[in-house]
Amino acid sequence: MTDPTTQAGATAPAPRTGDERTGGVSERNIGLLGDRKKARLDELARATADNGGISLFRDALQRLRRNPVAIVGAIIVGLFILVAVFAPLIAPHDPAQEFDALTKNLTVENIPGATDGHPLGSDPLGRDFLSRLIYGSRQTLFVGVLATLIGLSLGVLLGAIAGAFGGWVDVVLMRLTDVMLALPSLLLAITLVAMASRSSQWTVIFAVAIVSVPIFARLLRGSMLAQRESDHVLAARALGVKERNIVLRHMLPNSLTAVIVQATLTFAVAILDAAALSFLGLGDPDINRAEWGLMLGVDGVHYFEARPELAYYPALAIIVVALGFTLLGEAMRDAIDPKNRR
Template identity: 60%
Template sequence: MSILSTRKAEKIDSLAEGGTSLAMDALRRTFRSPVAILGLVIVGLFVILAIISPFIAPKDPYRPYPELKAELTPSNIPGPMPGFLLGSDQNGYDFFSRLLVGAQQTLFVGVFATLIGVAVGMIIGGLAGAFGGWVDSVLMRLTDIMLSIPSLLLAISIAALLPGSQWTVIIAVAMIGVPVFARLLRGAMIAQRSSDHVLAATALGVKRKTIVFRHMLPNSIGPVIVQATLTLATAIIDAAALSFLGLGDSDWRRAEWGLMLGNAQELLSVKPSLAFFPAIAIIIVALGFTLLGESMRESLDPKNRR
């Protein structure tokens, strides 16, 4: 036990003295910049809110309240009143609670859309980068086709083809990211394929599979991670856009910012805050992810190493 802990301590010492890894170094440089810290704070608060919102929401976001419904007419939606901070929405639900819980749904859509995009993109890019040759050509022409369609148009086409549900939105938005991730990973893998350490591993007779998964992939994944952070921001916006266009979730009751914004568009003259607050929330969160992603990208760029 004591031997183990000494060894661990030694290891920490040597880490402290013997330079830092690229990732640690980049992380440190990232959080020296105030922009990055702002991004991290926004993202952090958003994630915390998404996790705890069901517990701190003052009212049930999925149930109409009689006291709100009593005053609800087509031309009048109740504003703030005791117990209901932001008043009612168009269906007599507590708007404030829905706004809070909306963080969770929005994060859910954003994260899963990005994860699926990363996963599919990495499979395509990984295959192309690992095999090269005609596999590469076919897969890359495929991503070229996807890239040639404007991203929102692509998402709209996919969403229009599938039945309206939350997963439709997620898949449609994920497809926007797929060609980007595929390209990124493929490029990085190709650079790795001609690198010295891959040549050295080949000269040692290491199996192809091991070379791809142990030597090429881990060295290629950095740009993909950064891009994923940036994509989270656009994924949230794209999901909102789909909902706004009525191509999203068919369940109008779900508390999700994009959906709330979309449903509020006819009521702008009646109660503008129904559109205003979800829109502001989306903008702030997207900004947070973008700031964080951009500063990560900058600090991982070897040209900026100090």
């Protein structure tokens, strides 16, 4: 008869080795893997230190330099700004001056074309059309910059308040922006200008600015809500930093990048909206002030059969400048997007 103790000893499992306890990887191998990982991390750290590190701004700038779309947009925007700033030096004549050589044979059916000293001919009042086109860039830049800055300031203020406080404040402000976004931007701008007792250059600026406010507000509010639960914000709260300082020093600066990029795209929309209002006769009533939308609406449409160039040149200028800001803004948005990094 077999001894029970002998049978139990024969069938008892052998002690598990270190490789079996760790799934085939010994403690020594784990230590080797950890050393290799640490060495690789040290190597990457040294390489980053040798290169001085790459900031978000520097990385985005390098990506923009390699992007042909960004280069084309930057060239268009740069030329537009240069022409607008140095218009008095570039324009061959005073844009409000009427010339005898142009008014001598001027009629409704006969508007002089290119002549000596006037490469693009005359406008319907005998003024140099090229000079008015160049000065029109100044007016377009002025309206676009002010409208974008005002809309950006108000949108950042509303978005920061909604993102910082949340709760019923966020609900009320976002419902107001939803109402504004539900209306087409041009229709809302026309409504705002029509409410003014008298249309002027400033009514156009404020109307276009108000239209862009909900875009900035929504974008900043979404960015700030994403920042509320980020690690650096939670760490600041744990250290007892005041909520005001958290909003102003941590949440707001880290949320403004996308808003600034959006401002570039909004600038293109502001130019189109301002030109559309002037085209419809709701812009600046001063016919002596050169502005592309006004030139397109007053001169181009009314005298299209006599001289279609009066409509072609302002329309082409508006399209090219808006395209330049759009290309640059889209390239900037792609450059700062973490999902597009390699």
